[in-house]
Amino acid sequence: MTTTDFSPDTLNTIGVLGAGTMGHGIAQVFAQSGLTVHLVDNQPAQLDTALKAVDRSLGKFVEKGKLTSEQHSDTLSRLHIHTDIDVLAGCDLVVEAITENEAVKIDLFRKLDALCPAKTLFASNTSAISLTRMAAATSRPDRFMGMHFMNPVPLMQLVELIRALQTSDATFNAIKSLSERLGKTPIEVRDAPGFVSNRILMPMINEAIFTLYEGVAEAEAIDSVMTLGMNHPMGPLKLADLIGLDTCLFIMKVLYDGFKDPKYRPCPLLTQMVDAGYTGRKSGRGFYQYD
Numbered sequence: 001m002t003t004t005d006f007s008p009d010t011l012n013t014i015g016v017l018g019a020g021t022m023g024h025g026i027a028q029v030f031a032q033s034g035l036t037v038h039l040v041d042n043q044p045a046q047l048d049t050a051l052k053a054v055d056r057s058l059g060k061f062v063e064k065g066k067l068t069s070e071q072h073s074d075t076l077s078r079l080h081i082h083t084d085i086d087v088l089a090g091c092d093l094v095v096e097a098i099t100e101n102e103a104v105k106i107d108l109f110r111k112l113d114a115l116c117p118a119k120t121l122f123a124s125n126t127s128a129i130s131l132t133r134m135a136a137a138t139s140r141p142d143r144f145m146g147m148h149f150m151n152p153v154p155l156m157q158l159v160e161l162i163r164a165l166q167t168s169d170a171t172f173n174a175i176k177s178l179s180e181r182l183g184k185t186p187i188e189v190r191d192a193p194g195f196v197s198n199r200i201l202m203p204m205i206n207e208a209i210f211t212l213y214e215g216v217a218e219a220e221a222i223d224s225v226m227t228l229g230m231n232h233p234m235g236p237l238k239l240a241d242l243i244g245l246d247t248c249l250f251i252m253k254v255l256y257d258g259f260k261d262p263k264y265r266p267c268p269l270l271t272q273m274v275d276a277g278y279t280g281r282k283s284g285r286g287f288y289q290y291d
């Protein structure tokens, strides 16, 4: 295969693996851009929830006059759900968005590597795990990179594009063009713990949790200081609930293990909340209560 085979025009059928908080949003933006999408999750209930969430999100765009009803239904018709990963063998690009756990992701990429033809590009939406290590677990490390979407995916402009050490220029350029086709703004970064986004964001969230843990202020007060005083659109504790406290804890552990610096130690309250199953919005309880 030559580098010209990586033209973004050849990336027409997209697999999205994992239909949780991020996966359904990623599937939506690809389908909205006219691409055929196969969304795969091993939990059927997650797929049902994902389809409803996409339908709701598209409906809001229609209400705001940003999409027509026809575009709404066309987008849904391009989005297919599956519990079996075999369908991904026919995809030009697979974007992985499963739970933030390195061993589980690597295991899945090995399976995908055996399943997909050599031309298929792989991307991971990981928040912090080394792309270089994940790429090395496949037989196509040059065709592997990070495609880090932000939450909520249909609304957020940024896609942080992370080059593994092995990522080829052809792969990078194809994914960059594809990101632009989605209407996103791709920003190039290199592989390092937490990349740029979470190396800066997560220690701030962790510090907000320490502030709550030490009784300096209540959750609402901490968030209000950051929204009213720093013009952040959302306070750090509310944002942690949106991201998922399990994901936040995992990212702090990646930073701590990666840099061996105590400034990245996760707050004990964060660990306890995750141990209790209070993972934020997705579980109905985090620093706030949700319906």
Ligand SMILES: NC(=O)c1ccc[n+]([C@@H]2O[C@H](COP(=O)([O-])OP(=O)(O)OC[C@H]3O[C@@H](n4cnc5c(N)ncnc54)[C@H](O)[C@@H]3O)[C@@H](O)[C@H]2O)c1
Binding pocket: 017, 018, 019, 020, 021, 022, 023, 040, 041, 042, 043, 046, 096, 097, 098, 099, 100, 101, 104, 108, 125, 126, 127, 128, 148, 149, 150, 151, 242, 243, 244, 247, 282
């Ligand atoms: N939540 C955020 O704000 C955010 C932002 C950017 C990146 N990320 C990253 O995106 C990824 C997904 O995070 P999320 O918040 O959507 O997680 P989530 O827990 O909401 O969803 C994960 C999904 O993966 C599915 N899954 C797990 N193992 C699977 C397997 N072996 N095969 C098929 N499906 C499987 C689960 O059933 C679940 O639906 C993580 O790597 C996370 O770090 C999250």
